[in-house]
Amino acid sequence: MRLTNYFLPTLKEEPKEAEIVSHRLMLRAGMIKQQAAGLYSWLPLGYKVLRKIQTIIEQEQNRAGAIQMLMPTLQPAELWRESGRYDSFGKEMLRITDRHDRDLLFGPTNEEMITDIFRSYVRSYKELPLNLYHIQWKFRDEIRPRFGTMRSREFLMKDAYSFDIDREAAEKTYQRMFVAYLRTYFRMGLTAIPMRAETGPIGGDLSHEFIVLAETGESAVFCDRDILQKPIPARDTDFNGDLSAIVDEWTTPYAATEDMVDMEEFEQKVPEERRIAARGIEVGQLFYFGSKYSASMNANVTEADGKDVAVHSGSYGIGLTRLVPALIEAFHDENGIVWPVSVAPFEVILINLKAGDELCSKTCDSLYGQLQTAGLDVLYDDTSGGAGGKFANADLVGIPFQLIIGPRGAKSGEAEIKNRKTGERETMPIENAVQYLKDIIEPERRDTV
C-alpha cells in the first residue's frame, strides 16, 4: 500500500480524552475514532490489526475442532424470557422495539440463541460433541465505558459454545479450548496466564480467565513466576488425544485474580522470589456451566439407552476489540507502538526519504514491487514530507521493520533497515534487503509453530 493512496490520519498531539497509553496511541496512530461514549469506528490501520487477530483466532479455533458460523446481533426477547435472563440481566442489556412492537435486544452474549439452534437440529448423542463459534459484535450498555476499546459498549467477540453428552466429555472440550487459547495468545506474541476465575452471571463451576500482565490492567493478579516459562503446545498437537497433561502443567503453578486469591495460600505455595503480584488485563475466559441453559431450554439428546438427557455446555470467549489495546499495553515505548510481526498492520514500511529525487524514488518503487512479490505486507511511504516526520510516524504506528532509502544510499547502492523493537539499524547492499527482511519476518509470523 502506498501511503499517498492510504488513509492514515495520525495525530501529532496528545488527544485530551485519552487516559491510558493504549487509548492514546490508538487515537494518535489513526486506528480508531470515537463516535460516542463507548462506540468506535475502526479506521483502516486499526481494522487491519483487528483482522489479523481475527485470522489467528479462527485458525486456532478451527484447529481445535470448533466450527465457525454467524448469529445476528439482534435477538428476540422470547429466547431470553425462556432462560429467565430477560429480567435478570439488567440495564446493561440494550432493549429495542421494532415496528410491530416486538421486543428485541442487542445481544450481549449468545447462549440462548445457540441453545435454540442446537435444540432445533440435534436429537442424538451420536451428533456430539459439537462446538460452534462465531465472531460477532456485541453490546453491553456499560454504566461507564472507558479506556477506549478496552472497555467499550459495542465490542467484537469470539464466542464458542460446546455441547457434550456428560461432564467428562465436556471437560475434554474445555481442555481443547484451553490449549487453543494458549496457542492463540502465543501466536500474537503475548504471554497470557490462565487463572482460576469466578464464573459470574453466566454460571457454572469451572472457569479460567486468560490474563495479560500490564501496568494498566484493571485487576490485581497473583501468580508463580514459573508459569511464564511453561512450553506452548505445538502446532501438531493432537486435539483428539488426551490434553490433560498440558492443562495440568499450566494450572499447577499458583495463579489467581484478586477475586479468587487466598493470600495465605499464595504465600505458602509460592516461594518469595517467585511471587508475582501485578496487574492484568483479561483477554479471554473459559466457562463450563453444565446443563444451566440446556435444562431450562430443553436442549436434550437421546442417549444409547433411549433416555433423554440435557446436554453439558460451556462457552469460551475472546474479546478481539480488547485484545488490540491489550497488545499495545504490552508492546509500546516512548515513541509509539511496537507491534509483534504476527499482528502488525504492516510487516515492513518502506521509507522514501526524498520523494522528489529521481534515483531515490526509482529505487524505492522497484523495492516496493519486490517486497510485494516476496509476499511481505508492506506500507510504502512515498509522501513528500521531510525525513523527521516520516521517522516519527513510522515509529508511532509501530511497523516492525523500516526499510529506509535516502538519496545518498540510492546513489551508493545501500539500504538501511531499522528494527523498531530494538532500534538497531543495519546497512546493506540494496539488492540484499528484500531477502534479508523475508528471512527475519517469516519466522516471526508464528503461523508455522
Place this chain on the structure above:
RNA sequence: CGGAGUAUAGCGCAGUCUGGUAGCGUACCAUGUUCGGAACGUGGGGGUCGCAGGUUCAAAUCCUGCUACUCCGACCA
C-alpha cells in the same frame, strides 16, 4: 447512578472573574529556501465561541434550563 470537571478553527489551548463582536500553537492551501528524526520564511483560507432561552444599547464573557464528553466511585468481557 453518586461525586468532580470540560465544551472557543481539524487537533491542543488562551480569552470568561472585570460585557464592546475572537486569538495563539499546530494542521491545512499557495510559494520560496530546505531535505537522515515532526526544518524555516512569506502570503492565505477556516470559528452562528456545545444547544435553547433570558438580561443588556451590546454576550464567548452575566443569569436559567438542557445536551454531549472526560475523570473518580459502584459495575463489568
